[in-house]
Amino acid sequence: MDFTLDSHQEAVLEAVGTLLSRHSGPARLHDLGGDEPGYDHDLDKRLAEAGFLDVAEPLSTCRLDAALVLEALSGSLASSAAGWRLLVLPTLDVDVEGPVAVVTESHSGPARFAADADALVVIGDDRVRLVRPDRPIPRVRSRLGWPVGEVTGLSEGGALDGAPAAAVRSWARVAVATEMVGAMQFALDITVRHVSDRRQFDRAIGSFQAVQHGLAECSVAVDGARWLALEAAFTGSASTAAAALTQASEASKLIFRRTHQYHGAMGFTREYDLHLATLRLLALRSEAESFGRPAAACAHEHWGI
Amino acid sequence: MEFDWTEEDLSYRSELQDFLAEELPGRWEGATAVLGSADNAEYSRRFAGLLAEKGWLTPHWPTEWGGTAATPWMLAVLGEELWSRGEPRGPQYMNVNWIGPSIMAHGTPEQCQRYLPPIAAGDVIWCQGFSEPEAGTDLASLRTRAVLDGDDYVVNGSKIWTSYGDIADHCYLLVRTDAQAERHRGISVLLMAMDSPGLVVRPIPGMVGEHSFTELFLTDVRVPVANRLGPENEGWSVVREALSFERVGAPRWARAAYVLDETVRGALEQGRSIDPVAVEAVGVAKTACEAARMLCYRVIDERARDLPPSPHANVARVAMVQAERLVADACAALEGNEIMRYGSDSDLQMRKSLAAGVAAGTYEVQLNLVSRRHLRLPKN
Known part of the structure; x- marks a missing residue:
């Protein structure tokens, strides 16, 4: 057990951090369209060139470094499907150049990145398919901070022999949990800054115990989600993956309500950055649900119920 | 990592x-x-x-x-x-x-x-003489007096919510040895024998299972000066350090996870159906235990590195209390009307979860510490 970064992880995160500080972040997301952004192909290109999208060893079950990179990406509000590439594709022996989307076989409706994806990873009950769309997938107007496409009538074919559906679904859970952690930490940090600066009744509103307790619980919830997601990425355990996603989903409900509440009206202006992170959480939570109710998956993984 | x-x-x-x-x-x-x-x-x-x-x-x-x-x-x-x-x-x-x-x-x-x-x-068996009728969460306001008389302290006052007071051999007792000093400065620790003359122990029946608290009444109890732990009037720092040992010494999440596991297995063995609401509650409770586990491990990792106590211990305590409560909810959802049977898992866990947020420092105090030391939110 070691809860601190080793020198390699430190170096990777420092380099990723430098790249993200220049080419990602809320200002970049505003440029891409804010809560209705386009896909950041430029960022993907830079990440790929620097080798950050290949930090997970193919087929290895230890993807901790990849999860750390993804957490940083998500915390910078990147408009990128790099999470799928970092944590899901290494389980599949496939070669895809551009962005991918991940959906389940029964999916019908909006899906993150579908309109921009070169390929869709389609998770079934006991098989996984890689579907390369034969015609463009239409965009959906969505204002939850992600580029979204409309997935209907998935074409047949593309079955990947021997690809473990359960493992792919599990890694999808780790990816979504990790992305939620990055976005939640962004929302929490910006809120802590706000309540520390904003004064009413001659005192910082963050000095009121009602606000302090609310944010302390948020922080405990996010920390729990973070360490479970990292542990799941390290061990590759399906039960820890389900727990990580459950914790992240539950935490995201607290974060959504409380960070907005403590911002007052400022929290629902488009000029301010908070909504860029919080709205994303709604999309991520719906995606989490599409892989099966997280808490039910957790109960299933532990007791077979 | x-x-x-x-x-x-x-x-x-x-x-x-x-x-x-x-x-x-x-x-x-x-x-x-x-x-x-x-x-x-x-x-x-x-x-x-x-x-x-x-x-x-x-x-x-x-x-x-x-x-x-x-x-x-x-x-x-x-x-x-x-x-x-x-x-x-x-x-x-x-x-x-x-x-x-x-x-x-x-x-x-x-x-x-x-x-x-x-x-x-x-x-x-030891008990801890900390809380008093007027000094609970605000422990430093304790008033039990110890006055020097020759080679002894003469102790007068009362202690409450003392677990094991009726069976303990010794008491780790907090007393005020300087009534004039700033309140954190006038406190000392005495190691008191529980058979000391002048000490009366009264049980207070509790509703947390068969547990009972006791109340200690001290009337001119003589405790030798040789039984004072640490310097006179510096008991507050002695006890604060002692309690920092306690925070992660009790991995309550492990007990909660065990109760949850036993309750689920019990339901499965008896062939009871587990409805989707109970499945959801069980998954959320298991998750809370797992999150508390990792947050405790983070503290143990710091201890293994010899780092000074950090607010991560308070974060872990909060998570453990939440886990105890969510496990109580899950057991109730799993067992249904079995909660009416005294001693059923859901009955016992309901009782224990009540104590979780109070014993060894309240949930709210932990939240205060998380917000001030971990999030660095401003004081008034």
């Missing part, structure tokens, strides 16, 4: 598990007693003796006092395995985790010689 156990820790855990499977009858906790009850405390004398023979009662103590200088991770494994079997050490987990270490850190050679060997042998 990595989350593997060492081979050494793994084999220690499996050795412990084998021992516990042999020594503890299945579900002994539910059959006999709950933590805090007199039955449990008596049981602990036998059980702690067995642990002591194995060198597992005080493995983290220095070899000088019968320990094996085990690492914080081994101690964590020990705590986890014992708490997940209902903590058969009973009150003695306090002795070994913080009363003993506190005596080691601040005791005179005579005090160490007198008090540590019985703790290491598992043969003694």
